[in-house]
Amino acid sequence: MEDFAFLGPAGWLTGADALPYQRDWLNRYGVAPVGVARPASTGEVAEVIARARDMGLAVVPQGGNTGLCGAAVAEGRALILSLNRMAAMGEIDPDGGTVEVEAGLVLGDLHARLEGSGLVFPLHLGAEGSARIGGLIATNAGGSQAFRHGTMADLVLGLEVVLADGTIWDGRRAVQKDNAGYALRRLFAGSEGTLGIITRAVLRLAPEPRQEATALLALPDAGALVAFGRHLRATAGEFLAAMEFFSDQGLDWTLKHLALDWPLESRAPVYLLVSLSTTSAQVSLDQIFAEVLEAGMGQGLVTDGAVAASLAQRSAFWRLREEQPEGQRLEGAQVKHDISVPVARIPAFLAKGADLCAAHQPGIRINPFGHLGDGNIHYNIxxxxxxxxxxxIGNLSLQLGALAQEMGGSFAAEHGLGRSKVSLADHLRSPVERRLMAKVKAALDPDGLLNPGVILGNRKE
Ligand SMILES: Cc1cc2nc3c(=O)[nH]c(=O)nc-3n(C[C@H](O)[C@H](O)[C@H](O)COP(=O)(O)OP(=O)(O)OC[C@H]3O[C@@H](n4cnc5c(N)ncnc54)[C@H](O)[C@@H]3O)c2cc1C
Incomplete structure (x- = not known):
């Protein structure tokens, strides 16, 4: 395709060079694209969109390609628009606590580049070595600290976006208060590449903690998990940085397949990883842990636990949680669910979910893990x-999604819908919501150029 030769040899890949961009992370989606455009500037992105539009060619934006819903790869005749050559970071504003970055910057690189600045970007997830800012915004990623700092939508102050008609919207404002009409920046968070191409973002940073402490705890059941979480919020709320849980089933798989060590003396049905952090040098996080653990054990909410004594031990504790997906992958086939329920309903969801699984196919093995602070359960079976x-098995997924929704939660918490959850959404999303979303899509991308099939599917209204 000569139309894209203006991007130069590094900017337009075809054939074997395009192969690394073809399949999604879980290797379930993706056909050969007509090519991979790798523009180096916003102007080039706009030119790619304009030319694709003239040719009636669909455009699939791609960041780090770590999304779990098959949304960053081509299905049908399309080009992939990779942002990975746009990875610059601007000056840090230490007073306002902001920084402007290009959409192709890898999250882990952002963390590294902020080192020594006294500021951090408070979003962490297992794929941070590959996921890029544009993809993180387009999926409204959450991660382990979302209950404290918000999801990506809360961490973006301003955006630059190339729209489906090739025009550039420059909304790069670096202030938190900006109510000059509809919150357009929020519209693009979670839009999964269907409304525009995110090219730059102004991000909100947080002060770097001077101290961190991490504990690994064993708990008797999900009721104790919620009760202990409430206790933690009440007694250590402003220091809480992460509250991550996993099950004994998940632990079995990580120990079996990844040869990790188990640091506690006993096993239990549920485990909780708690991280505290503070910018103060005066506070003793160890003292806070000692007090909350004593209370938790006194009330029978915690049966065993250890506070990490070194950086290496802290990383080892975190690995036990972060390797949950890998342990299950190595065990064999699985179906993933990314649901959320109000925190108080976690025990009821787990109990009813187990009943649904047993009724559907006795012996199904359940590996629930996730983020206690915001009720996000990765209910993988x-x-x-x-x-x-x-x-x-799709019928079981539907029942589990409906259960989460009946409980006031969501069948798609932090990974989005992509392609893999469109049919689930067709059953569970209300007609009013679907209609509103279809109108937004029609207003911003009337010809369906951007990531067709994602979020709304291919069904015509
Ligand atoms: C091991 C592992 C752990 C994970 N943990 C978490 C977690 O804790 N929390 C969480 O929320 N997610 C998690 N994820 C999912 C994934 O990392 C996130 O969805 C992430 O935000 C995707 O970023 P990406 O750059 O890889 O995007 P991609 O996968 O490349 O794309 C995702 C979507 O964004 C669109 N897109 C990409 N770039 C742009 C752009 N510049 N403009 C417009 N649209 C764009 C794509 O078209 C696609 O629809 C995890 C994934 C893995 C593999």
Whole structure:
């Protein structure tokens, strides 16, 4: 395609060079794109969009390609627009606590470049070595600190976006208060590449903590998990940086497949990883942990626990939580669910979810893990030992999604809908919501140029 030769040899890839961009992270989606455009500036992005539009060619934006819903790869005739050559970071504003970055900057690189500045970007997730700012915004990523600092939408103050008609919207404002009409920047957070191409963002930073402490705890059940979480918020709320839980089933798989060490003396049905942090040098986080753990054990909410004594031990504790997806992947087939419920309903969801699984296919193995602070449960299931899932497993996913929704939660918490959850959404999303979303899409991308099939599917209204 000569139309994109203006990007130069590093900016337009075809054939074998395009292969690394073709399949999604879980290797379930993606056909060969007509090519991969790798523009080096916002102007070039706008030119790519204008030319694709003239040719009637669909455009699929791609960041780090770590999304879990099959939304960053081509399905049908399309070009992939990779932002990975736009990875610059601007000056840090130490007074306002902001920084402007290009959309292709890798999250882990942002963390590294902020080192020594006294500021941090408070978004952390397992894929931070690959996920890029544009993709993180376009999925409204959450992660382990979302309950404290918000999701990506809360961390973006301003945006620059190339729209479907090729025009550039420059909304790069570096202030928190900006109510000059509709909050357009929020519209693009979670839009999964269907409304515009995010090219730059002004991000909100947080002061770098001077102290951090991490504890790994064993708990008797999900009720104790919620009760202890409430206790933590009440007694250590302003220091809480993460409250991550996982199950004994998930622990079994990580120990079996990843040869990790188990640092506690006993095992339990549920585990909680708690991180505290503070910018103060006066406060003793160890003292706070000692007090909350004593209270938790006194009330029977915690049965065993340890506070990390070194950086290495802290990383080892975190690995036990972060390797939950990998442990289950190595065990074999699985179906992932990314749901959220109000925190108080976590125990009820887990109990009813287990009933639904048992009724659907006895012996299904359940590996719930996730973020206690915001009720986000990665409710991932594997078939019974030595067996396969039955043919109607999609029906179980529908029942679990409906259960989360009945409880006041969501069937799609932090990963988005992409392509993989469109049919679930068609069953569970209200007609009013679907209609509103279709109108937004029609207003911003009337010809369906950007990431067709994602979020709304291919169904015509
Ligand atoms: C091991 C692992 C752990 C994870 N943990 C978490 C977690 O804790 N929390 C969480 O929220 N997610 C998590 N994820 C999911 C994933 O990392 C996030 O969804 C992330 O935000 C995707 O970023 P990306 O750059 O890889 O985007 P991609 O996968 O490349 O793209 C995702 C979506 O964004 C669109 N997009 C990409 N760039 C742009 C752009 N510049 N403009 C417009 N649209 C764009 C794509 O078209 C696609 O729809 C995890 C994934 C893995 C593999």
């Amino acid at each position: 594997s078939p019974p030992e030595g067996a396969e899932f039955g043919p109607d």
